Amino acid sequence: MASSTPYTVRWGIMATGWIAEVFTKDLLANPALRNVQDVRHEVAAVASSSAKDRAADFINKVKAPSSAKAYGSYHELVADPDVDIVYVATPHSHHFQNAMLALEAGKNVLCEKALTVNASQARKLVETAKDKGVFFMEAVWTRYFPLSIQVRDLISSGAIGDVYRTIADLSLAKQGADGKIDYPDANRMVNPELAGGALLDLGIYALTWVFQTLYHVQPEAQKEAPKVTAAVNKYHTGADETTSIILQFPNHKSHGIALTSLRVGSDVDGTKSSGAAIRIQGSEGEIQVMGPAYCPLQYRVIKKDSNGDIKIVDCPIPKDPESGWGQGMFWEADECARCLRDGQKESKSLPWTESIVIMEVMEETLRQGGVVYPDVITTDVYDAQSPLNTGKR
Ligand SMILES: NC(=O)c1ccc[n+]([C@@H]2O[C@H](COP(=O)([O-])OP(=O)(O)OC[C@H]3O[C@@H](n4cnc5c(N)ncnc54)[C@H](OP(=O)(O)O)[C@@H]3O)[C@@H](O)[C@H]2O)c1
CATH class of the missing domain: 3.30.360.10 (Dihydrodipicolinate Reductase; domain 2)
Known part of the structure; x- marks a missing residue:
């Protein structure tokens, strides 16, 4: 019989930019407004690669509970035992290194789109998620509408x-x-x-x-x-x-x-x-x-x-009548919560193989168009001390 207590997921937010703010506000929206009773979300910690103050300001801005911790580095975030899943909200150039940092620390990961810069990075992330036995998903929110x-x-x-x-x-x-x-x-x-x-x-x-x-x-x-x-x-x-x-x-x-x-x-x-x-x-x-x-x-x-x-x-997006908030990103968060609750390592709505095939299509498109990105962001060799992980810009 299903439990009447909602399954709670404690999120760690990696980066404090635009989409991190939109997503985190959606996490904090009341699930009942979208008729969701079985899962709920908490913001356990926020990390900024630039400064701890930036993370603290973000926590205030999104009106997260004061229990949420502010970190001045991504390394500290992935080491936090109170974080169940890390949401990677950095530019796509950084996704491979940042998601690897979290996966290597044994964290479940929801990584913003585009998943990576090329297919081989995406394959490496999936292999690592498999090896570590953790959940991993590309944050294509539209799939969960x-x-x-x-x-x-x-x-x-x-x-x-x-x-x-x-x-x-x-x-x-x-x-x-x-x-x-x-x-x-x-x-x-x-x-x-x-x-x-x-x-x-x-x-x-x-x-x-x-x-x-x-x-x-x-x-x-x-x-x-x-x-x-x-x-x-x-x-x-x-x-x-x-x-x-x-x-x-x-x-x-x-x-x-x-x-x-x-x-x-x-x-x-x-x-x-x-x-x-x-x-x-x-x-x-x-x-x-x-x-x-x-x-x-x-x-x-x-x-x-x-x-x-x-x-x-x-198919409107339910809004909080008081704040007017609600962007539709909560549905992908609910999917992550249900996968964690049910022990699923990947989402049926966007399986790993599909994210990889899509990355193959994008890589081939960019190859045909002659678009070339720098080695530091295309490498599929993980480096915990990469400037992309330490924030040294
Ligand atoms: N799902 C969606 O609808 C949606 C919408 C927009 C964007 N996105 C995706 O989300 C990702 C972030 O987009 P965004 O619009 O939020 O970007 P943004 O506003 O520029 O924020 C990116 C954040 O990443 C961190 N960062 C780390 N190294 C950086 C560097 N060298 N340059 C810039 N930022 C750096 C910064 O946070 P700290 O300084 O705090 O570390 C920065 O605030 C992208 O991959 C994008 O495709 C998704």
Whole structure:
């Protein structure tokens, strides 16, 4: 019989940037608001590689309980026995070294997307998680939205027949008046030293939809890695600014088209008037997902015989009525908690093999586009004293 006491997970937050704040506030949101009774979350500790004060300020800012510890180094965080799972929220350039630091310390890990900079780093992380017997997951929050689960279920139930093509776009225009992209060159979005570029930051969501609809839903034995044909425009920093990928799944006779750009936007005027960001096309109909691809709130089902009678389904994110807070990142946190409770080392919604195949696609895309990142961030040799772990910038 299920216990009535919720299973509690104690989180350690690694880094104090933008997404760390969004995620931690979601962790602290009341689970009852999303009808979750079986798990709950605590913030046990926060670490900043820059300064302990920064971690302490973060704890105040997100209104975490005063029991949360502030650390001035990632090493201290992973050594804390009160931390059950580490959330890695550093730039993707740092994910391999930072996630290894936590895994080597025997911690469970939720690591932000893109999981790594290349596939061999992703494989090493998975091998280490296996060796250490800990839980490990890439934080692609969209996968845990009720909307994503419903769309996957619809496809699996044959609601639109056999799916032959998915077109998915996540582009956010950052075109400045001078023709430059409106980020400073040092910003992680365009800085190769921080694995900058549209693909690893935004394109991963377009790929998420291609993989959710053309790969994940296939029976295990029939899953096939796609052939990749890519076109990449590079920014003057060397990072990719517009990237388009055709993924061919030969056995299933299907194509995925994943698009991303920092020059044009999926949502032209910010009013969501630009139509579906994702079109999933099957033999019996089509599912359209209204963007943005990372945080969709509505989908439409158009059957071949719909005759204009389209099914429109809204999937809002429950907000705290007092604070107005709630971004939808809590669903992936709940998934981690349930996996820890049930002794699962990987999530069924985003298994290790799938994260690795997606990293292979991104690596091949960047290879075809001639995008090269520095050795310090592409190495798959773990170094606890790497500047990426010690914060020496
Ligand atoms: N799931 C999502 O929706 C989502 C959204 C945005 C971003 N992300 C992912 O989350 C990761 C972080 O993105 P973000 O927007 O939060 O970045 P950010 O605001 O720049 O924060 C990154 C944090 O990483 C730490 N860091 C360590 N070394 C760094 C270095 N050399 N340069 C910059 N920061 C360094 C810093 O924290 P300390 O100084 O405290 O150590 C910094 O505050 C990225 O991989 C990104 O793809 C995910």
